Amino acid sequence: MKKSAWKSLALALPLLAACGGAPQQDDAADGAPLEAQQAPLTAPTATVRFLTGWTHSQQGAIVRGGQLVVDYDLYRMTDCHLSTYNGVQVWDTLAYVRFLPSGQLFSGSVKQATGSTSFVSKPFEVTVPSDATSVETWFLTSGRTCTQRYDSNYGMNYAFPVEAQSPAAVAxxxxxxxxxxxxxxxxxxxxxxxxxxxxxxxxxxxxxxxxxxxxxxxxxxxxxxxxxxxxxxxxxxxxxxxxxxxxxxxxxxxxxxxxxxxxxxxxxxxxxxxxxxxxxxxxxxxxxxxxxxxxxxxxxxxxxxxxxx
CATH class of the missing domain: 2.60.40 (Immunoglobulin-like)
Incomplete structure (x- = not known):
């Protein structure tokens, strides 16, 4: 059904960008991160992308019981990429995903080797808990010979709302x-x-x-x-x-x-x-x-x- 005949109202989508600072922590996030879970293939899937130039975007509703994919560009923050030991690159970038209000915490690498000295970004995927109302993410890059670097919206973390159910289908x-x-x-x-x-x-x-x-x-x-x-x-x-x-x-x-x-x-x-x-x-x-x-x-x-x- 065509819906283009109504009054037009142009709205711009702002690009959010920020970096640096240690991530916010709270008591609910203490302890070792949980491992990512796999949801049924029919579960709704949303993707949040963190790109070079300190921009990030969301595609799709983050829905309880669905999947959340975190796609992080490794070249967004390259401070530790020259960290080596015995000629081997020894650095990694970890994604942290915490759901509120219960504080379920997941983490995993977003780096995948394609050779001895070449790497590509690897999406990190988690299942959205059934009681979640929001989710926040941050990233940590570290290496054997470099200081830890956080990408965490200046310590505030990157926050996104979680929906109780999926939106209607495309009509x-x-x-x-x-x-x-x-x-x-x-x-x-x-x-x-x-x-x-x-x-x-x-x-x-x-x-x-x-x-x-x-x-x-x-x-x-x-x-x-x-x-x-x-x-x-x-x-x-x-x-x-x-x-x-x-x-x-x-x-x-x-x-x-x-x-x-x-x-x-x-x-x-x-x-x-x-x-x-x-x-x-x-x-x-x-x-x-x-x-x-x-x-x-x-x-x-x-x-x-x-x-x-």
């Missing part, structure tokens, strides 16, 4: 639009295929927008875009499908609008001929509503971005 998504012009103004409608030529690469904006409607969320008095998983799914020249978060733009009528920015990199600096893409939305991170050349669970045939430069 509709559509209304493609965007801009491939110098004025960078959103225009309704989107050609297929989108052709990227040298003029667009050098002088124009490159973004695709679409709207989504979730009853009780996108039409609520208070904007909470973090309750929705919004992603572009794309394949480059037939390679494996990739997923990246979409950027929240604000409210349009009773819908939320999300955007895919086609940045200069990798368009200008990697070989490619065509992107096949669509958007997908979810409120539980499990069941998805897709739009491409159709709308629904499958989304129909993918739309296309073609190279012409």
């Amino acid at each position: 509709w998504a559509g209304d493609w639009g965007g801009s491939f012009a110098r004025d960078c103004e959103h225009r309704d409608g989107l050609v297929d295929p989108i052709v990227i030529d040298s003029y667009v690469m050098e002088r124009a904006c490159r973004f695709v927008d679409a709207d989504v409607y979730v009853p009780g969320v996108t039409d609520a008095a208070t904007a909470r875009p973090e309750l929705i998983h919004a992603q572009v799914e794309f394949s480059v020249d037939g390679a494996a499908t990739q997923h990246k978060p979409l950027a929240f733009q604000g409210r349009v009528g009773n819908n939320y609008r999300y955007r895919w920015n086609l940045a200069s990199e990798p368009l200008a600096y990697t070989p490619w001929n065509a992107y096949a893409f669509g958007f997908r939305y979810s409120t539980d991170g499990v069941s998805w509503y897709r739009i491409a050349n159709d709308a629904g669970p499958s989304g129909g045939a993918a739309r296309t971005v073609q190279r012409s430069f």
Whole structure:
């Protein structure tokens, strides 16, 4: 059901960023951390991401009994990355996740080795306790030859609300639009295929927008875009499908609008001929509503971005 005819109210989603300081502790958190638990695959899943540049974001509602994934970029804080012993890197970054009011505490490494001297970020996943009303996280990087470094919002910890139940499912998504012009103004409608030529690469904006409607969320008095998983799914020249978060733009009528920015990199600096893409939305991170050349669970045939430069 299309919901874009109501009065528009643009709302911006603030990026929260802070670092440093030892984490807050309380009596409920004393003792050894508990190990992460595994929830059924049908449980709602939320992801909080901590990125370089001291920004962080949430996608999906954190729901009692569901899963919480903490995705921490190892290059957000690199103070101890040169810590070695006998030529071997000896440092680690631990995530701490504490649920309130009962104080259940979980911890685990967010670092995974891909070679003797190369590492990638490893998501840390926990089950949300049935009595939780909020959750806070912080991170500790330490090494054999460096001082411990906390990433803890200057000792206040990073806090997120926990919902008693999942939001309603996505009811509709559509209304493609965007801009491939110098004025960078959103225009309704989107050609297929989108052709990227040298003029667009050098002088124009490159973004695709679409709207989504979730009853009780996108039409609520208070904007909470973090309750929705919004992603572009794309394949480059037939390679494996990739997923990246979409950027929240604000409210349009009773819908939320999300955007895919086609940045200069990798368009200008990697070989490619065509992107096949669509958007997908979810409120539980499990069941998805897709739009491409159709709308629904499958989304129909993918739309296309073609190279012409």
